[in-house]
Amino acid sequence: MALFDFLKSAPVDEFAQQLADDLAKRYGPELERDLTKKRNPQRLTKAFDSTFNRAIKFQQEHKLGIYGKARLSNAFKWQVK
Numbered sequence: 324m325a326l327f328d329f330l331k332s333a334p335v336d337e338f339a340q341q342l343a344d345d346l347a348k349r350y351g352p353e354l355e356r357d358l359t360k361k362r363n364p365q366r367l368t369k370a371f372d373s374t375f376n377r378a379i380k381f382q383q384e385h386k387l388g389i390y391g392k393a394r395l396s397n398a399f400k401w402q403v404k
Contacts, residue, residue: 332394332398334385335385335387335391335394335395335398336394336398338381338395339395339398339399339402340398340402342374342377342378342399342402343399343402343403344402345373345374345377346370346371346374346403347403349366349369349370349373349374350366350367350370350371354366378395378399381395382395
């Protein structure tokens with residue numbers, strides 16, 4: 324039943340975990356904490372671009388509705404924190 328597809332949140336949560344892990348590998352928090360080194364904005368841009376492009380592709384493939392998008396963004400936010 325398509326009406327209750329938003330209740331199947333396990334794939335969305337797993338994908339959010341993968342996104343957060345990949346972002347941490349590409350641009351880890353230690354790069355932001357070390358203020359003695361100069362930041363590389365290109366590295367940060369590439370990391371975020373690939374992360375957001377993967378999220379957009381996932382959303383298009385899985386046809387997430389309003390609740391699915393909110394679930395994905397909220398799960399990703401909490402994984403990053």
